[in-house]
Amino acid sequence: MQVITTHTNTDLDGLGSSVAAQKLYPEASIVFPGKLSRNVEEFLALHKDTLNIKDLKGIDLNQVKKLIIVDTKSPRRIGKLGELLSRDDLDIHIYDHHPWAPGDLRGSTELVETIGATVTLLVEKIMEQNIPISSLEATIMMLGIYGDTGGLLFTNTTYRDFKAAAYLLKKGARLSVVSEFLGRPLTDEQ
Numbered sequence: 001m002q003v004i005t006t007h008t009n010t011d012l013d014g015l016g017s018s019v020a021a022q023k024l025y026p027e028a029s030i031v032f033p034g035k036l037s038r039n040v041e042e043f044l045a046l047h048k049d050t051l052n053i054k055d056l057k058g059i060d061l062n063q064v065k066k067l068i069i070v071d072t073k074s075p076r077r078i079g080k081l082g083e084l085l086s087r088d089d090l091d092i093h094i095y096d097h098h099p100w101a102p103g104d105l106r107g108s109t110e111l112v113e114t115i116g117a118t119v120t121l122l123v124e125k126i127m128e129q130n131i132p133i134s135s136l137e138a139t140i141m142m143l144g145i146y147g148d149t150g151g152l153l154f155t156n157t158t159y160r161d162f163k164a165a166a167y168l169l170k171k172g173a174r175l176s177v178v179s180e181f182l183g184r185p186l187t188d189e190q
Contacts, residue, residue: 005067011147013145022052033056120145120160
C-alpha cells in the first residue's frame with residue numbers, strides 16, 4: 001500500500017501537494033495525519049467525494065510500504081503516521097519547499113527546494129511527464145500555490161511558482177474558486 005500524507009493542521013499547499021502527488025503516484029491514497037485548517041475543511045466538505053482520500057483510522061499501518069510526504073519533512077508533524085518511521089522496509093519519498101532542519105526525515109526520493117509552494121515542485125513533475133489533470137485538480141493545486149505565496153505576492157514567490165500557476169490556468173484552474181476559499185474575511189465572532 002502507498003500513502004500520501006502531509007503535515008497536521010493541513011493547509012492549502014498540503015492539500016494541493018497531496019492531490020498533485022497522487023497524479024505522480026496513482027496507486028497511492030491520500031491520508032491526512034490529523035486536523036485540517038478551516039479553509040481545507042470547507043473545501044473538502046464540497047469536494048471530498050471526488051478525491052481518493054482515506055481516513056487514517058481505516059488504514060492498516062502494517063500494509064504501508066511507501067510513504068510519500070509532501071509539504072513537510074518533520075517527523076513530529078505527520079501524527080500517527082510517524083509510527084511507520086521505525087520500519088526498515090518503508091520507502092519514503094519527500095517533496096517539500098521548506099529548508100532542511102535538524103531531525104528532518106530522509107528518503108529514497110527527496111525533492112526539496114526553497115520556493116514559494118511545495119505544489120509547484122509537483123506541478124513541474126506533472127508538466128515534465130505530461131500527466132493529464134482535470135480542471136478541479138488544477139484548481140486544488142492553484143489553491144496551494146496561491147495559499148503559500150499570498151496570491152503570488154509574498155517575497156518567497158519565485159518565477160517557478162508563476163510558471164506553475166500559468167500552467168494550471170491553462171489546464172482549467174478556476175480563479176473564482178481560488179478567490180472564494182482564500183478571500184474570506186474573518187467574521188466578527190472569529
